[in-house]
Amino acid sequence: MIEFRSVRKSYGTTNALVELTCTIPSGATVGLIGPNGSGKTTALRLLTTLIPPTSGDILVDGDSVCTTPAAVRRRIGYMPDTFGVYEAMTATEYLDFYARCGNMPATLRATTIPAILARVGLSDARETAVMSLSRGMAQRLSLGRALLHDPAILVLDEPASGLDPRARIELRMLLHALHNDGKTILISSHILSDLADLCTHLLILEHGKTIRYDTLANLTQVTQHQSIRVELTTAAPNFVAVAAACGYHAQPSSDDPLCYLVHGSTAPVDRAALLQALVAAEVAVFSFAVQESALEQAFLQMTSADQVMKELPHA
Amino acid sequence: MRDINAVLLRELRGRLRTPRSYWLLCGALLLVSSISLLIYSADYASMSGQSTFNGSSGHTVFLALVITALIAVNFIAPIMAAGSIAGERERQTFDLILLTELRPIDIIIGKIAATCAYCMLFVTALTPLMAITFLIGGVDIGELAIMYIIIMSTALLYTSIGVYWSTRTQTAITATGYALATILVLLLILPVVVLVTPELFPDLFSENTNTWMQLMLAIHPYATIIFTQESIRNATIWSMPYNLFGATVVGPAMWLLSVAVSWVWSCLCMVLSILRLTPPTSKGAS
Ligand SMILES: Nc1ncnc2c1ncn2[C@@H]1O[C@H](COP(=O)(O)OP(=O)(O)OP(=O)(O)O)[C@@H](O)[C@H]1O
Ligand SMILES: [Mg+2]
Numbered sequence: 090m091i092e093f094r095s096v097r098k099s100y101g102t103t104n105a106l107v108e109l110t111c112t113i114p115s116g117a118t119v120g121l122i123g124p125n126g127s128g129k130t131t132a133l134r135l136l137t138t139l140i141p142p143t144s145g146d147i148l149v150d151g152d153s154v155c156t157t158p159a160a161v162r163r164r165i166g167y168m169p170d171t172f173g174v175y176e177a178m179t180a181t182e183y184l185d186f187y188a189r190c191g192n193m194p195a196t197l198r199a200t201t202i203p204a205i206l207a208r209v210g211l212s213d214a215r216e217t218a219v220m221s222l223s224r225g226m227a228q229r230l231s232l233g234r235a236l237l238h239d240p241a242i243l244v245l246d247e248p249a250s251g252l253d254p255r256a257r258i259e260l261r262m263l264l265h266a267l268h269n270d271g272k273t274i275l276i277s278s279h280i281l282s283d284l285a286d287l288c289t290h291l292l293i294l295e296h297g298k299t300i301r302y303d304t305l306a307n308l309t310q311v312t313q314h315q316s317i318r319v320e321l322t323t324a325a326p327n328f329v330a331v332a333a334a335c336g337y338h339a340q341p342s343s344d345d346p347l348c349y350l351v352h353g354s355t356a357p358v359d360r361a362a363l364l365q366a367l368v369a370a371e372v373a374v375f376s377f378a379v380q381e382s383a384l385e386q387a388f389l390q391m392t393s394a395d396q397v398m399k400e401l402p403h404a
Numbered sequence: 405m406r407d408i409n410a411v412l413l414r415e416l417r418g419r420l421r422t423p424r425s426y427w428l429l430c431g432a433l434l435l436v437s438s439i440s441l442l443i444y445s446a447d448y449a450s451m452s453g454q455s456t457f458n459g460s461s462g463h464t465v466f467l468a469l470v471i472t473a474l475i476a477v478n479f480i481a482p483i484m485a486a487g488s489i490a491g492e493r494e495r496q497t498f499d500l501i502l503l504t505e506l507r508p509i510d511i512i513i514g515k516i517a518a519t520c521a522y523c524m525l526f527v528t529a530l531t532p533l534m535a536i537t538f539l540i541g542g543v544d545i546g547e548l549a550i551m552y553i554i555i556m557s558t559a560l561l562y563t564s565i566g567v568y569w570s571t572r573t574q575t576a577i578t579a580t581g582y583a584l585a586t587i588l589v590l591l592l593i594l595p596v597v598v599l600v601t602p603e604l605f606p607d608l609f610s611e612n613t614n615t616w617m618q619l620m621l622a623i624h625p626y627a628t629i630i631f632t633q634e635s636i637r638n639a640t641i642w643s644m645p646y647n648l649f650g651a652t653v654v655g656p657a658m659w660l661l662s663v664a665v666s667w668v669w670s671c672l673c674m675v676l677s678i679l680r681l682t683p684p685t686s687k688g689a690s
Contacts, residue, residue: 162503165503173496175414176422178414
């Protein structure tokens, strides 16, 4: 269990993180999300003990980052947002170096390193120079390094940034597997969709302040504005009226004039009735889909109002 | 048994695997051997009447070798050491090392040992050249050993200075600047101060000038070599007289003093470096 207790971090007059208080249960996957400069990296580095908090404390299974940092460090595998390389080193040697730094005995290194390389899918690249690895491979090697001492907690700072879609999917599968192994994972990103299907909890930060911390289930429930996206082949001026007759509120989509977003009852029977009514009214429906990504909307609702006010000082 | 220091192993491998370090070593060796050849020929030409080398020409070349090796160490040690910590910060690998089980002392010792080992490799590579002068005569094994010890102690001191600055700066280039500046002060400004002070305060130094100079210049390897030459000529390699407040006392030879001073300052730099890496006790806990 990880407890952030009124954690504050200031750099001079800049408040990088203000009064962060939250409790992360073991085995959770927490997504830290927020725009650039919102304090994600700061929060993660505080947890890794690399920087001390200005005030407050973080407890990791009862050990404080302030008073017993060494004990905290042993429980954490950290993957920073940059992949630092040494020249003239192969992937195996890279892991071997950090294993030695962790005082891992030679016999254990000989079995652990190939196992880790296999786990992150780099067995074929074990003799490849670290400098020549692709971004996706380097990220996986970095994750492998974080796994060396088999920590219970993984702290991953923007692991998906700069990855192509395929590498993202590979990384996501890896993280899913680690979650299933029971690891507690903290992962930051400024792209919500990266985290949506990976996390059990979300911590939304902005300007160092906590906007929201809750389980994914609660977050999506609170803003149950689940909508139906209806796409048409030809314009239907009677669309809004037909939907209204079935008890639904329809509004044209902002990006496509032949598309409507419909809000209302989530009961399958009501939805079926709506579709039947639309077809009966000769509306040319070719797609009728429930929008699953309610999280995106929830996120926008929670952050945008605040942000727009700040970005438009004269408004 | 504890494994060999991981930092040391990686540094040495990293350095020796790049072609750059071979070229650096080749270049330095070429420089040293050409300089010694030049001095050799000059010495040979100046003895137009005689037909053979003698001990004095062997000794001249030997001294030239020692001085050039020292000059090379003067640059190799601080430049390499300055990159040690700051370079890791630049490459953003330093955080990861701090998070491992390595203690600050392991990191600092690994870094210092790596640079010293490289210097030692360089000095050892000069052995064949030294051996020639040794065979010609005019140099005895004791003198050879003393000079090696002075060079390696200097390497240790300058490496420690470089590592210390490396812990204080964010980039290798600034650390290199500070390290070379510190060494410049020790090599150029210090002798000027030592020579000028007795002139300014003649009453204080009238009797002790020589001793004062020797004590102050013990940190100066070139001065140490020059003073040591005198001791060797007088066949007193372990001790020398000091004039202290009117009395003459016999103390350790200049090179012993110099080695001790280098070690003390190196240890000081190491301790300061280790303290720089030790995280401050946090203010956060209430
Ligand atoms: N070492 C530092 N010195 C001064 N200010 C800093 C330092 N590190 C971070 N900050 C400031 O703290 C704030 C939060 O930074 P942080 O790096 O935690 O944001 P982030 O959410 O990780 O952003 P990004 O998405 O760009 O990675 C920023 O305003 C930043 O300028
Ligand atoms: Mg960041």
